[in-house]
Amino acid sequence: MRQVSIEGIRDFDLDHIFDCGQAFRWNRRPDGSYAGIAGRRIANLRFDPCQQGGRLILSNVTDEDFNGFWKDYLDLGRDYGAIKKELAAKDPVIGRAIGAGQGIRLLRQDKWETLISFILSQNNHIPRIKKCIEALCCQFGEKAGQLDGEVYYTFPAPETLACLEPEDLAECRLGYRAKYLIGTARKVAADGLERLETMGAPDVSAAEAFEYVTSFPGVGPKVANCILLFSMGKYDCFPVDVWMKKVMNDLYGLESVKEISDFAGRTYGSYGGIAQQYLFYYVRQISRRQSADPLTLENRRK
């Protein structure tokens, strides 16, 4: 099997990257590697950590694929060590969250796929979001190939979903989100996918991109910020969901979404979105530990 091996990668951890809620089409294998699909590219990623920077092994990937796609997708060109230092210097509290998810990287994902995926994410559990998306791809995507005996499907195109009616999506069990998906697909198809793509350009401000993506049905402020952060490189976006409300209340005593957003903008600055990912991973890790082991000290104190 063709594979690429890259040495000396720091600030990188597959569990942190794929379990921080930014991507829904990657799955952990028993050996700790992750298998998934991006566009039409199917890959297995393995990482051996080491003091001087670990080794990343990408299977089913050519050198050309790596340089032309995966390097950028995995955001390997960015110095997360420097960002973490900057965040920790600005705020003493976030250090704990950074420590928990020290290997997080923000993937540079497809804009259309991210738009639809986060419409489906609303008021939903991550395991079920993944099921919804897989069902959608399986039913309406194209067969992209196979890896380790598993068949992978592409994310369906805007024109494909634009032709559907809610009853066509019944098997995907999207619930009330089905009508948002169709409405958004129709608007993307009508506007032209290029219009969405241009929102990722560096000279397009987060405010302008926010205004455009919130014009789609089913996209409010939370979903819009996720799209901007996970697919358009707007790192100052700070999506506020129920988990963020919880962690910002626990760590800083903040209550409302506005309070949290204002504080984030003021405190974390242009890397608010990256701070948000450390915080999200941190609060979910605590929550999972407590439900797994309800007699820990930090839980008994309540």
Next chain:
DNA sequence: GGCCAGGGGATTA
């Protein structure tokens, strides 16, 4: 601005 329905399943009580 606050309230509540929308679907459905995962998680918790």
Next chain:
DNA sequence: TAATCCCATGGC
């Protein structure tokens, strides 16, 4: 088994 919750939005 029942109740609650979930990376929210839109309409009233």
